[in-house]
Amino acid sequence: MAIIETRNLTYTYPYADKPAFKDVTLRIERGEFILLTGPSGCGKTTLCRCFNGLIPHFYGGKLEGEITVAGLKTSEHPIHEIAQHVGLVFQNPENQLFALTIEKDVAFGLENLGLPRDEIRRRVDWALKVTGIYDLKDRAPFEVSGGQQQRVAIASVLAMRPEVIVLDEPTSFLDPLSAKKILEVINNLNKDLGITIILVEHRLDLAARYATRVIIMNEGQIILDGEPRKVFLESEAALIGVGIPKVVRLYMLLKRAGLNISNVPLSPEELSKSIMEAFTFDKC
Amino acid sequence: MINVEDIYFTYPNGVEALKGVSLQITDGEFVAIMGQNGAGKTTLVKHFNGLLKPTRGRVLIDDIDTRHVSVATLARKVGFVFQNPDHQLFSETVEDEISFALKNFGFDEKTIKERVDWALNILDLTRYRKTSPFMLSGGERKRVALASVLAWDPKILILDEPTIGQDRNQKERLRQFILQMNHQGKTVVIVTHDIEFVAECEPRVILMSDGRIVADGSARNVLTNPDLIAKSWLLLPEITSVLLNLNNLGFPANVMDVYEARDLIIERLGWDRK
Amino acid sequence: MFDGLKFRNISSPMHRIDPRAKFIYVLTLFVVAVFFNQLIPLLILFFSQIPIIMIAKVKKEWLRLIKGSSFFAAIIFIMNVISLHFYSSYSSFALIIEQASAMTVRFIVLVESFSIFFLTTSPDMLGLSLEQMGIPYEFCFAFTTAIRFVPVLAEEAQTIIDAQRSRGLDIEGGNLMKRIRNYIPILIPLIVNAIRRSLELAEAMESRAWGATKKRTTLYVLKMGKRDYCLILTSTIILAVSTYIWLFIKIPTLTQILNIES
Numbered sequence A: 001m002a003i004i005e006t007r008n009l010t011y012t013y014p015y016a017d018k019p020a021f022k023d024v025t026l027r028i029e030r031g032e033f034i035l036l037t038g039p040s041g042c043g044k045t046t047l048c049r050c051f052n053g054l055i056p057h058f059y060g061g062k063l064e065g066e067i068t069v070a071g072l073k074t075s076e077h078p079i080h081e082i083a084q085h086v087g088l089v090f091q092n093p094e095n096q097l098f099a100l101t102i103e104k105d106v107a108f109g110l111e112n113l114g115l116p117r118d119e120i121r122r123r124v125d126w127a128l129k130v131t132g133i134y135d136l137k138d139r140a141p142f143e144v145s146g147g148q149q150q151r152v153a154i155a156s157v158l159a160m161r162p163e164v165i166v167l168d169e170p171t172s173f174l175d176p177l178s179a180k181k182i183l184e185v186i187n188n189l190n191k192d193l194g195i196t197i198i199l200v201e202h203r204l205d206l207a208a209r210y211a212t213r214v215i216i217m218n219e220g221q222i223i224l225d226g227e228p229r230k231v232f233l234e235s236e237a238a239l240i241g242v243g244i245p246k247v248v249r250l251y252m253l254l255k256r257a258g259l260n261i262s263n264v265p266l267s268p269e270e271l272s273k274s275i276m277e278a279f280t281f282d283k284c
Numbered sequence B: 001m002i003n004v005e006d007i008y009f010t011y012p013n014g015v016e017a018l019k020g021v022s023l024q025i026t027d028g029e030f031v032a033i034m035g036q037n038g039a040g041k042t043t044l045v046k047h048f049n050g051l052l053k054p055t056r057g058r059v060l061i062d063d064i065d066t067r068h069v070s071v072a073t074l075a076r077k078v079g080f081v082f083q084n085p086d087h088q089l090f091s092e093t094v095e096d097e098i099s100f101a102l103k104n105f106g107f108d109e110k111t112i113k114e115r116v117d118w119a120l121n122i123l124d125l126t127r128y129r130k131t132s133p134f135m136l137s138g139g140e141r142k143r144v145a146l147a148s149v150l151a152w153d154p155k156i157l158i159l160d161e162p163t164i165g166q167d168r169n170q171k172e173r174l175r176q177f178i179l180q181m182n183h184q185g186k187t188v189v190i191v192t193h194d195i196e197f198v199a200e201c202e203p204r205v206i207l208m209s210d211g212r213i214v215a216d217g218s219a220r221n222v223l224t225n226p227d228l229i230a231k232s233w234l235l236l237p238e239i240t241s242v243l244l245n246l247n248n249l250g251f252p253a254n255v256m257d258v259y260e261a262r263d264l265i266i267e268r269l270g271w272d273r274k
Numbered sequence C: 001m002f003d004g005l006k007f008r009n010i011s012s013p014m015h016r017i018d019p020r021a022k023f024i025y026v027l028t029l030f031v032v033a034v035f036f037n038q039l040i041p042l043l044i045l046f047f048s049q050i051p052i053i054m055i056a057k058v059k060k061e062w063l064r065l066i067k068g069s070s071f072f073a074a075i076i077f078i079m080n081v082i083s084l085h086f087y088s089s090y091s092s093f094a095l096i097i098e099q100a101s102a103m104t105v106r107f108i109v110l111v112e113s114f115s116i117f118f119l120t121t122s123p124d125m126l127g128l129s130l131e132q133m134g135i136p137y138e139f140c141f142a143f144t145t146a147i148r149f150v151p152v153l154a155e156e157a158q159t160i161i162d163a164q165r166s167r168g169l170d171i172e173g174g175n176l177m178k179r180i181r182n183y184i185p186i187l188i189p190l191i192v193n194a195i196r197r198s199l200e201l202a203e204a205m206e207s208r209a210w211g212a213t214k215k216r217t218t219l220y221v222l223k224m225g226k227r228d229y230c231l232i233l234t235s236t237i238i239l240a241v242s243t244y245i246w247l248f249i250k251i252p253t254l255t256q257i258l259n260i261e262s
Helices: A044-051 A054-058 A102-112 A117-130 A146-158 A176-193 A204-210 A235-240 A246-256 A268-283 B041-045 B071-075 B094-104 B109-122 B138-150 B168-183 B195-201 B219-223 B226-231 B238-245 B258-273 C019-035 C039-055 C059-087 C093-120 C123-132 C137-165 C176-181 C184-207 C226-248 C254-258
Strands: A004-012 A021-028 A033-037 A062-069 A086-089 A164-168 A196-200 A213-218 A221-226 B002-010 B016-025 B030-034 B056-061 B078-081 B156-160 B187-191 B204-209 B212-218
Touching: A004 A044, A021 A044, A021 A221, A033 A044, A033 A204, A044 A054, A044 A062, A044 A086, A044 A164, A044 A196, A054 C184, A086 A146, A102 A117, A102 A146, A117 A146, A117 A176, A146 A164, A146 A176, A164 A176, A176 A196, A176 A204, A213 A235, A221 A235, A246 A268, A246 B238, A246 B258, A268 B238, A268 B258, B016 B041, B016 B056, B016 B212, B030 B041, B030 B195, B041 B156, B041 B187, B071 B078, B071 C137, B078 B138, B094 B109, B094 B138, B109 B138, B138 B156, B168 B187, B168 B195, B195 B219, B195 B238, B204 B219, B212 B219, B212 B226, B238 B258, C019 C039, C019 C093, C019 C123, C019 C226, C039 C059, C039 C093, C059 C093, C093 C254, C123 C137, C137 C184
Parallel strands: A033 A196, A033 A213, A086 A164, A164 A196, B030 B187, B030 B204, B078 B156, B156 B187
Antiparallel strands: A004 A021, A004 A062, A213 A221, B002 B016, B002 B056, B204 B212
16 A cells, blocks of 8 residues: 555645646655655645645645545544654754754654653654764754754654655755765665655755655646656756756766766766776777 | 955854955955855855954955944945845835835935836846735745845845755856856855855855865866865765766866766777777 | 853753752742841841852852842942932931842842752753643743744844845934834844744644644653752741741841941
């Protein structure tokens, strides 16, 4: 059974004259790492908020079509129930951390659920260790760097043990090295713990290498949906204005010029390796 | 011209953010100041319009010591666009927002109207003239903030992290815009950690780390130097990484452009085939 | 002066004491300070705090507080001297000085005791103790969240002021009307951003199952230990002794002891 399934989903914000997205039909299986991207205003952020019930319960508006998350019809269940299956990490680390110590922030969701104290303790320590911030647990959120704050946000969602974690442009405010590190943390959640990841990102050069599937949206519709190595080659992707990773562009140029490269690269290392192979092959 | 003479700056809470910084930016240059969060980039550029005054050393804008004049006076020459447009938007209409600074600087009615029209036009905001800035999308609000600074035609333009949250199209438009401003003779200084964007613009790059300048040169030389990049918590541009891994095949280590890389690789292949 | 009321994050015996015990102690000090009008007991009260301050390792902040409140202390002293001279039956100059000093010392003792409380109690411990005293969680959460965001909002206010100054806004100059008008470009972004921030916070809270159950549990719980009961006992003794003295013993004035005649 798919962990998230939508059929002809259409949503219009209150007072808006046209829908934020229209007729979105999607099936997301457990364990996928989905990269959701598209130009600003394409509806990807809005779609994310449907996955944990913020739409329709928090935002109101008109939600048409069907959406089922972990077997629950989101319109029929309160956010606090859906939130136990789908965690959402927001773009700005500052506005999603409200406790005075990191440890208490990670415990927040579990306290809300009324779990017994020793269970909270266990899960908090586990989440802090998985995200690599156990030593920071007594520090205040505003004392640590942006990258560390995002780890706290991830840990606090992780502690609730959801099947799916959705992250809305988590690297926006981070410098490149911190962005790379946080993406590695997110990848580990997917590959080691089997958590389904839905990552909304513009920075495809850093994120594409981890994704099992890329969904590109434009003006409220899904335009492309498939494996990254296939999707990035589509001319439509470039036309829409998605930031195709430079290594893919170089690959396409080289291929067109006659170089025999095997795989579509998603990282500089992959491309270097392929070029190397093409050279040695060519020499023979 | 911007002259920074060995400045030190310590915040009231005791943090020493600048530890002996000197540089010179001549009129019409395009400079990118890069480095990790906390390296001192924003602290440095806040000295250019007098928001901060150095605790030691001095900053000269067109030979005027910033410690001796008000921010308002310096702002006339140095336009500073802050990272978050929501820190400055407050007016009822976009038009009012853009005329705010013009009124502060004492322009007459006629000039104000001309400049507002010009700014709206150049940033494609004319249809939003009478709209409330709060009703616009994030990207549009960023353009309104930019328009409101451009309106008084400062000769030096400082943009603090202009690419955050922008998609590919928006970044491309920004790049064209900066080149246009530069072409018109304006000095443009951007504070950023967006490597690919800087790689495409190829400005002069000043790299900062821990309150000091660790490198100052062309983008091509600075961004492709692995030691410097590691020291400032950045990453190498994608294409540079690709060729660096092929270094034993004799490829140069300072290439950032896709087309240039392609040409080099194909050319090399041609040699090998012979 | 306000530095003396901000939590200082170090570890000391005072820090580890339950906020509720500390509060009872501070309340006792408060009541005793109000009981006595005379300089000698108030001075005793003042000096008796010093060992506590040393134990709490907050000497520096406390000194800053004393320095900061010296302005108000001076005003209180002067006003008392004036009013005692004109409106009371005190004839001797020495007595007037002593009385005015007593009032000033009382003020300082009150400020001092609250300072000890806030310097050694972290806001979330405070929130937790409020919660355990039965105050609904929503209020405790609002309290600690507000405190959490005070530094953030302060920084944001400064950024907004910087941004508007960079557009030529002159906060200093002009007449009163103009000065008030100049605050609009600062207040509006501040308020709008505060609202936006609250909405984002609300979203984050909902996404972490806020409201899932009425019976919220907590990671930490405050338990009163030996040390806390000790402090409460000490406070009770102080209160009892003070009450006895107040009721039955006549306290001499310093002037009488020093035999100063007017």
